[in-house]
Amino acid sequence: MLLTTTSVIEGQPVREYLGVVTGETIIGANVFKDFLAGMRDFFGGRSGSYEKVLREAKDTSLREMEERARNIGANAIVGIDIDYETIGEGNSMIMVSCSGTAVRI
Template identity: 40%
Template sequence: MAECRTCKVKIAFWSEETRCKDCRQKHAKELTEKSNLSAEAKERQKASMIEESAQVNAIMLTTETAPNLNITKRIEIVTAECAFGMNMFKDLFAGVRNVVGGRSEAVQKTMRDSRRTALYELKREAYEVGANAVVGVDLDYVELSGAGNMVMLVASGTAVIIED
């Protein structure tokens, strides 16, 4: 006869289960509790990001100046990097789109998400050095050839303080 791997109670040899009925139920309950905890942790993290996002509300410009903004202090150059990859299904469908033509929504969505992430990180970097704006923002996409089909987005700009 086989044994339950948790409590070592004898179970039927031909059973495909490795735990007795009681231990399976206990294990399932523990897994459910863990997933509930992780859902709560995700909600707390999301609320924290929303709160931080409200604080990190820097003005972002691709130009160095604007007629209605008076820059009082240039602090430093800030950068944010976001490396992202396409999974094999996105690669497959992008390859098909390349042959038959058309837009690849999956690739566009991945690139849009990475741009938003990089710009948010740039704002956060500026906030951490005491700036309330980033000017001269530049986005550069770099293909990482050694890492499979990955692309890195680098956002850079100058963290500044502007008058209110």
Template identity: 45%
Template sequence: MLNSYGPGGTYCKKCNKERLADDNSPKVQERRAKDVAIEAVMLTTETYPEGLKITKRIEIVTAECAFGMNVFKDLFAGVRDVVGGRSEAVQKTLRDSRRTALHELKKEAFEVGANAVVGVDLDYVELSASGSMVLLVASGTAVHVE
């Protein structure tokens, strides 16, 4: 799961944490605090648990993640389609894209001042006829809860 930590978004979260582990500059400390705040944004369903009081509905937030299946994943998925079974490579790509989209959704909510997202919906759209490009759209309502 790549993000904007490195030049051009080249570091994954784990690699970036390791890279900056000993860096205590104000800029790095500010980034760490922002990361903690973003991860604290809670994702829930449309039905609100008892005790969750929404004090402000802010706006609808969305996050999009376009991802491609490389030719080898396509080939093996096609074989699995014929002989049956699960394609772990495709499942891993879908799982990674879901995690990325949900993280981006949290970031969007954080940027508008929300501390929760309710009514989260995930939609997958095939962008090419061969199924090699898929778009995942995550959406929900950014809210502030007590």
């Protein structure tokens, strides 16, 4: 399945628009990762543990959205938007949501 953030796919005309599809993932970051991230904030540098969690949440959301599109007969998703938020007590959870338009090309 072709996934793109653009509204058109060059050389591939959209034959049918099937509707909006979404994918959502909420994932918690544990206390150990929070501690290490706090140390990174203090000393500087990147937080590899948080980056890994964020990538995992994004990939899961995209897979979920792709599965929903496939279930309605799509072979591509155009206009994908990915949003990131922190939620929960003390912003201890990361939410990644994505949406796009399922199409048949």
